[in-house]
Amino acid sequence: MKLTGAQAMIRCLELEGVEYVFGLPGGAILPTFDAVYDSKIKFILVRHEQGATHMADGYARATGRTGVVLVTSGPGATNTVTGLATAYMDSVPMVCITGQVATHAIGSDAFQEADVVGITRPVTKHNYLVKDVKDLPRIMKEAFYIANSGRPGPVLVDFPVDVSRQVTEFEYPKTVAIRGYHPNPPINMEQVKKAADLIMQAKRPVLYVGGGAVGSGAGKELLELVNKTGIPVTTTVLGLGVFPETHPSSLRMLGMHGTHYANYSVQNSDVLIAVGARFDDRVTGKIDKFAPHAKIVHVDIDPASISKTIKVDVSIVGDVKPVLKEFSKLLKDKRPQMKEWLAQIEVWKKKHPLKYDQSTEEILQEYVIDQVAKLTNHKAVVTTGVGQHQMWTAQWYQFESPRSMINSGGLGTMGYGFPSAIGAQLGRPNETVVCFDGDGSFQMTMCELVTASFYKIPVKIILLDNGHHGMVRQWQELFYRERYSASVLGPSNPDFLKIAEASGLFAKRVERKDEVIPGIKAVLAHAGPALLHCRVAKKENVYPMVPAGNALDQIIDMA
Amino acid sequence: MxxxxxxxxxxxxxxxxxxxxxxxxxxxxxxxxxxxxxxxxxxxxxxxxxxxxxxxxxxxxxxxxxxxxxxxxxxxKPEDMMERELVLVKVQANAATRNDIMQIVNTFRAKIVDVSQDTLTIEVTGGESKVDAMLELLQPFKLLEVVRTGTVAISRNSVLSVPAAEIVEPKRSAAAATQAAAPKKTKSKTKEISK
The missing domain is CATH 3.30.70.260 (ACT domain)
Structure with missing residues (x-):
């Protein structure tokens, strides 16, 4: 079958089973968009390319399937950089196709030319420049394979416009053979046994579980392991949901804004079992005081994650799911051995529960999230932007299933929440998708309101408007003598209700506490996309908090 | 280190x-x-x-x-490899100094590759310490230009071999109802570190 490069590109996507492509056209990618016109693939036209990457990312995190982005050269491509970096940091499978100027013009500073392969090299798992149309099917096959195997990540394919016009005999390969890529090394059973021995001897073990367990689809295996052994579990912000937070063995989230009891448990553990997590600084606090009494077992598919920031005692390189299965075989019920430990944890849980002021007249962010959680029965797919609202969502929603908390953990990309909700909703059309956003985060990508409205994507935005870059304000209050430099948004914020309505959304505003529950109900009951504008407390801080540079158990909390 | x-x-x-x-x-x-x-x-x-x-x-x-x-x-491993670097050195030389320079060159088994009225160009290969030692001795004659290739090295007893690419038939990772590709077991590029 003879096809142009552009037609071949779209054919590759069809053969990979791609359902949605997110993007925005432009000169150098026009031939490919002409081929999109003939395809059954559903194309989502965004208002800004960053939105396209976050949508593809949200789609991927909600489903486990590779998200796909199609944009033009130059500014189209550079606008994807934030989204690529977000996906790279959080190991999200994505294929991003960027137009490029014609091969003969590359390097000449042509119109809308940028060295996209060069620019995106540090923020992609791998990238390609297609120089010959004959290479295209192989490159696309490899791109999809690399993106969603091993430790997943974004792969970029830079596609010059002349190559997209060349004609080729199209044949899509069935197989890939990359001699420098071995995503699934065999699991070293001796290491697994060594780890199991260590865990069996432990008196104060803790499981510390991250996004790798979500990516591996290991929720069931984790639950089985914990039910069998009774080992308490804490998760990172990316691991939220992989273990039900209502389970008695759950310690909830650890780290800077984690629970007291998660952080105390980690600090007092004698064996810490890290599963698909990478000892991020927001998790460890001061690194040389992290889990000082613990031997550390680390299970990760990426060998480079092991002993990167924390020296590990037993490492297991491999996919989390089969490793947890092996653990379940080798380990026994540890509850009798952990009596004291579990009793101690119960004491911590009782003494330091997560809390907020229930009596105040103001609308507190925690209150809104708590109510949305109850009204959606903890079953919604949740996305967030970045900042205070993200941390409160992590604390108060109480996630029960994997892939239900979608947020930018590694890069901390403000503006991520709303477009990722659009992607998540497309991937899981029959579920309620709620985006908790802050007024700062939301304004970064709110141009996509019209995208949600045009395609009738029924996401529910809970906008927690405190008139500040709240997390910045919190740090300024605590560490910069209340000098609120450039963190005040209130006086310049637009009328969010009008913006939402002008974009075709159903919108409501709540300003009093007694309006909150009816407001949430109204928004959730609406069939299409909807926004609830909540005027919330301006000076509420996220607690507990481990200030940067403190050990994990040096926690400050509200009085 | x-x-x-x-x-x-x-x-x-x-x-x-x-x-x-x-x-x-x-x-x-x-x-x-x-x-x-x-x-x-x-x-x-x-x-x-x-x-x-x-x-x-x-x-x-x-x-x-x-x-x-x-x-x-x-x-x-240092004990199991040979490393060499090639260096070209242009040094100021005149009738009075040429012989002294050539003595140093001979001592280090280096070569004169070009001679002009007032320069000598020397080619030397060896490990880092040898090259550094020779440069130090040539310093007093005024070094005009030094070009180093950087070290190349090879192990004595083992061969760095290219593993054959394994052929994988990935599942369609973007398609609904399939999970991530699950390729067969493979050898990793570096040895697993166990402590």
């Missing part, structure tokens, strides 16, 4: 930039990097000399191995 790392890479567009970018992005220090095609024209070999503690070296090896275009990585 100094380490000499041998890396086999795909001889393709942009690989050097990937390797160099990795070192700069992660703050690793490169002392030298030499690269050239091997007997297989599809494969280039890099010799990277870097310094850092064991943890840094471990990360360098693992991060290199993680690059898709890197085929294999090996930390060459």
């Amino acid at each position: 100094k380490h000499t790392v041998a890396v086999l890479v795909e001889n393709s567009f942009g690989v050097l930039a990937r390797v160099a970018g990795l070192f700069s992005a992660r703050g690793f220090n490169i002392d030298s990097l030499a690269v050239g095609e091997t007997h297989d024209p599809q494969i280039s070999r890099m010799t990277i000399v870097a310094h850092g503690n064991d943890r840094v070296l471990e990360q360098i090896m693992k991060q290199l191995a993680k690059l898709i275009d890197v085929i294999c990585v090996e930390d060459l």
Whole structure:
């Protein structure tokens, strides 16, 4: 079958089973968009390319399937950089196709030319420049394979416009053979046994579980392991949901804004079992005081994650799911051995529960999230932007299933929440998708309101408007003598209700506490996309908090 | 501590930039990097000399191995390798000094490759210490230009071999109702570190 490069590109996507492509056209990618016109693939036209990457990312995190982005050269491509970096940091499978100027013009500073392969090299798992149309099917096959195997990540394919016009005999390969890529090394059973021995001897073990367990689809295996052994579990912000937070063995989230009891448990553990997590600084606090009494077992598919920031005692390189299965075989019920430990944890849980002021007249962010959680029965797919609202969502929603908390953990990309909700909703059309956003985060990508409205994507935005870059304000209050430099948004914020309505959304505003529950109900009951504008407390801080540079158990909390 | 790392890479567009970018992005220090095609024209070999503690070296090896275009990585053991560097040195020379310079050249088994009215160009190969020693002795005669290739190294007893690419038939990772590709078991590019 003879096809142009552009037609071949779209054919590759069809053969990979791609359902949605997110993007925005432009000169150098026009031939490919002409081929999109003939395809059954559903194309989502965004208002800004960053939105396209976050949508593809949200789609991927909600489903486990590779998200796909199609944009033009130059500014189209550079606008994807934030989204690529977000996906790279959080190991999200994505294929991003960027137009490029014609091969003969590359390097000449042509119109809308940028060295996209060069620019995106540090923020992609791998990238390609297609120089010959004959290479295209192989490159696309490899791109999809690399993106969603091993430790997943974004792969970029830079596609010059002349190559997209060349004609080729199209044949899509069935197989890939990359001699420098071995995503699934065999699991070293001796290491697994060594780890199991260590865990069996432990008196104060803790499981510390991250996004790798979500990516591996290991929720069931984790639950089985914990039910069998009774080992308490804490998760990172990316691991939220992989273990039900209502389970008695759950310690909830650890780290800077984690629970007291998660952080105390980690600090007092004698064996810490890290599963698909990478000892991020927001998790460890001061690194040389992290889990000082613990031997550390680390299970990760990426060998480079092991002993990167924390020296590990037993490492297991491999996919989390089969490793947890092996653990379940080798380990026994540890509850009798952990009596004291579990009793101690119960004491911590009782003494330091997560809390907020229930009596105040103001609308507190925690209150809104708590109510949305109850009204959606903890079953919604949740996305967030970045900042205070993200941390409160992590604390108060109480996630029960994997892939239900979608947020930018590694890069901390403000503006991520709303477009990722659009992607998540497309991937899981029959579920309620709620985006908790802050007024700062939301304004970064709110141009996509019209995208949600045009395609009738029924996401529910809970906008927690405190008139500040709240997390910045919190740090300024605590560490910069209340000098609120450039963190005040209130006086310049637009009328969010009008913006939402002008974009075709159903919108409501709540300003009093007694309006909150009816407001949430109204928004959730609406069939299409909807926004609830909540005027919330301006000076509420996220607690507990481990200030940067403190050990994990040096926690400050509200009085 | 100094380490000499041998890396086999795909001889393709942009690989050097990937390797160099990795070192700069992660703050690793490169002392030298030499690269050239091997007997297989599809494969280039890099010799990277870097310094850092064991943890840094471990990360360098693992991060290199993680690059898709890197085929294999090996930390060459000092006791089991030969390393050489080629250096061209242009030194000021006149009738009065020429003989003294040539004596130094002979002592180091270096070669004079060009002579002019007032310069001598010397070619020397050897390990780092030999080259440094000779440069030190030539210093008083005024060095005009020094060009170093960077170290290349090879192990005495083992061969850095290219693993055969395994053929994988991935599932359609973008399609509904399929999960991530589950390829067969493979050998990793660096040895698993167990402590």
